[in-house]
Amino acid sequence: MPVLDGEKAKRRVIVIDDQEINRELLGMILEDDYDVLYAENGEVGLHFIRENINTLSLVLLDLVMPVMDGFAVLETMRADPSLHRIPIVVLTAEKSAELKSLKLGAADFITKPFDAPEVIRARVARIIELSEGRSLIRAAERDELTGLFNERFFYEYCQRLERYNPNWEMDAVVVDIRRFNLVNEVHGREFGNKVLQQLAASIKRSIEHEGGIACRLEADTFFLFCRKRESYEELFETLSEDVNREVDNAHVRLRMGVCIMGGREVAPERRFARAKLACNRLRGKYSKGINVYDQEFHDKEMHYESFLNDFQRALEEKQFLVFYQPKYNIEGDKPVLASAEALVRWRHPECGMVSPGEFIPLFESNGLIQLVDYYVWRESAAQIRRWREELGITIPISINLSRVDMYDPELENKLLDLLRENDLKPEELLLEITESAYTDDARTIIEVVESLRNHGFKIEMDDFGSGYSSLNMLSTLPIDVLKMDMKFIQNVREGSKNFRMVELVLDIAEYLGVPVVAEGVETEEQVRLLKNAGCSIIQGYYFSKPVDAKTFEKFLLEKKEAHK
Numbered sequence: 001m002p003v004l005d006g007e008k009a010k011r012r013v014i015v016i017d018d019q020e021i022n023r024e025l026l027g028m029i030l031e032d033d034y035d036v037l038y039a040e041n042g043e044v045g046l047h048f049i050r051e052n053i054n055t056l057s058l059v060l061l062d063l064v065m066p067v068m069d070g071f072a073v074l075e076t077m078r079a080d081p082s083l084h085r086i087p088i089v090v091l092t093a094e095k096s097a098e099l100k101s102l103k104l105g106a107a108d109f110i111t112k113p114f115d116a117p118e119v120i121r122a123r124v125a126r127i128i129e130l131s132e133g134r135s136l137i138r139a140a141e142r143d144e145l146t147g148l149f150n151e152r153f154f155y156e157y158c159q160r161l162e163r164y165n166p167n168w169e170m171d172a173v174v175v176d177i178r179r180f181n182l183v184n185e186v187h188g189r190e191f192g193n194k195v196l197q198q199l200a201a202s203i204k205r206s207i208e209h210e211g212g213i214a215c216r217l218e219a220d221t222f223f224l225f226c227r228k229r230e231s232y233e234e235l236f237e238t239l240s241e242d243v244n245r246e247v248d249n250a251h252v253r254l255r256m257g258v259c260i261m262g263g264r265e266v267a268p269e270r271r272f273a274r275a276k277l278a279c280n281r282l283r284g285k286y287s288k289g290i291n292v293y294d295q296e297f298h299d300k301e302m303h304y305e306s307f308l309n310d311f312q313r314a315l316e317e318k319q320f321l322v323f324y325q326p327k328y329n330i331e332g333d334k335p336v337l338a339s340a341e342a343l344v345r346w347r348h349p350e351c352g353m354v355s356p357g358e359f360i361p362l363f364e365s366n367g368l369i370q371l372v373d374y375y376v377w378r379e380s381a382a383q384i385r386r387w388r389e390e391l392g393i394t395i396p397i398s399i400n401l402s403r404v405d406m407y408d409p410e411l412e413n414k415l416l417d418l419l420r421e422n423d424l425k426p427e428e429l430l431l432e433i434t435e436s437a438y439t440d441d442a443r444t445i446i447e448v449v450e451s452l453r454n455h456g457f458k459i460e461m462d463d464f465g466s467g468y469s470s471l472n473m474l475s476t477l478p479i480d481v482l483k484m485d486m487k488f489i490q491n492v493r494e495g496s497k498n499f500r501m502v503e504l505v506l507d508i509a510e511y512l513g514v515p516v517v518a519e520g521v522e523t524e525e526q527v528r529l530l531k532n533a534g535c536s537i538i539q540g541y542y543f544s545k546p547v548d549a550k551t552f553e554k555f556l557l558e559k560k561e562a563h564k
């Protein structure tokens with residue numbers, strides 16, 4: 001018998017099941033903790049069992065199998081005293097089979113379809129523990145690497161803590177290491193483990209003296225149940241410093257989510273789920289270390305939730321409206337209408353007119369944005385045709401493409417269909433793609449964009465200057481227009497830092513041989529500066545806010561008039 005405490009070797013178990021999917025599922029659940037053998041029928045299984053007679057800790061046994069079924073295995077094992085030591089857990093979907101298997105000596109059941117992984121792991125651990133006749137409680141409730149609790153009993157201990165200390169107010173705190181996979185990759189797993197241990201030790205020092213408890217949930221996620229504090233800044237600073245103190249040059253960065261809402265009326269699981277949500281929302285936001293789930297956060301979540309619920313109906317009832325904002329060419333003496341940008345609005349039956357800033361990020365996070373986008377594209381393409389038919393003037397419209405659209409295998413077909421249906425040329429439907437999409441996954445985006453350009457589409461890189469393109473990368477990007485990020489235009493004054501940025505963008509554009517669109521232009525002064533600096537196209541409140549299609553017609557009629 002293997003010695004257990006401090007024993008690192010995994011116990012060996014065998015899964016006997018004819019269905020590969022079941023073997024795989026159990027394998028995934030158990031492989032971290034156990035050395036798992038597999039057999040596809042009773043005969044092969046028995047062979048392995050005899051081969052590992054001294055080291056096998058458990059048999060997981062399916063009943064219905066070809067060649068030799070589970071009942072036959074049970075009978076054979078019962079008849080052989082040398083195999084009595086090894087406990088058998090039966091895998092079954094049939095309630096009726098349970099009694100028969102019990103009589104044949106099965107120790108426990110796992111029902112099919114399989115329970116939650118934790119349940120299965122807990123059962124397997126318990127049966128082995130019983131069969132070995134010793135308590136494994138300590139080992140089972142502690143995380144081996146850090147010595148903190150693991151999730152299994154953690155919530156129960158949280159509840160107990162509150163029960164025994166009726167006056168304590170506790171908060172749920174989640175601490176997570178940013179891009180931990182990168183830490184592992186760059187410095188190696190051993191180093192990663194050291195970082196985790198350091199963090200765990202710091203967590204212990206910080207909260208245990210006041211009665212808090214902590215667990216390591218998985219990988220690099222830690223749960224802290226601690227006494228309420230005024231602010232979590234200090235704790236965050238301490239943990240960040242400690243984790244970087246003894247491991248040189250790793251620049252480990254943390255993020256923290258804190259749920260201060262709910263108190264003991266809400267189950268710890270819920271409070272930690274909320275803290276985790278707050279923590280996850282910090283992904284990619286490096287300037288902010290702590291996110292608090294409070295009433296305001298909660299209300300916002302509920303609001304999002306209701307937006308999601310309203311979505312389908314909004315689409316069906318055409319609550320999404322497309323507004324158009326003119327872009328003017330300012331190269332000549334007089335500004336000339338060059339094109340328009342289509343911008344979506346949501347006329348919500350209860351909330352009134354909702355701006356895209358409020359719902360686009362939400363719909364981007366779950367892919368629904370694709371449906372909104374496609375709706376806007378269709379409306380825009382049809383609008384170009386309508387204006388041409390009704391007013392005798394063709395005006396290109398630029399549409400916004402989201403990140404998810406770039407991964408849609410049907411993107412190209414959808415756009416080409418729109419051209420065909422409305423008898424448009426590709427250069428009449430301009431495509432705006434935000435710079436940050438390029439920097440996320442340059443290779444895919446470049447492929448997609450190249451293919452679109454081969455069909456004649458013109459690509460505008462939106463929000464240029466907000467992402468992190470390098471000059472090197474820019475020179476290889478297939479783009480037709482740079483659309484300067486609005487932040488450069490705002491507060492631009494001659495000789496100011498922003499103005500130098502504008503000049504820099506214009507220089508880059510010249511180097512790339514593409515024109516620049518400046519958006520967010522509000523004043524005459526800005527127009528003058530941009531024109532002198534060599535910017536060719538301007539969009540902004542100076543000319544017009546985004547307006548509905550009917551209102552936009554006046555710009556078209558003006559242009560027509562000027563051409564007479």
Ligand code: C2E
Nearest residue numbers: 343344355356357376400401402520521522540541542546
């Ligand atoms: P964007 O593509 O950068 O669009 C420009 C935003 O600047 C628009 O905000 C526009 O109304 C606003 N704007 C234009 N001129 C001025 C100005 O002079 N001053 C100021 N302060 N703002 C100005 P809007 O319409 O609220 O749209 C916000 C963002 O939502 C857009 O930024 C775009 O990223 C996204 N969006 C809008 N419509 C769609 C759509 O149909 N699909 C997708 N995927 N995103 C969209």
Ligand code: CA
Nearest residue numbers: 341400432462
């Ligand atoms: Ca845009």
Ligand code: CA
Nearest residue numbers: 462463483519
């Ligand atoms: Ca923009």
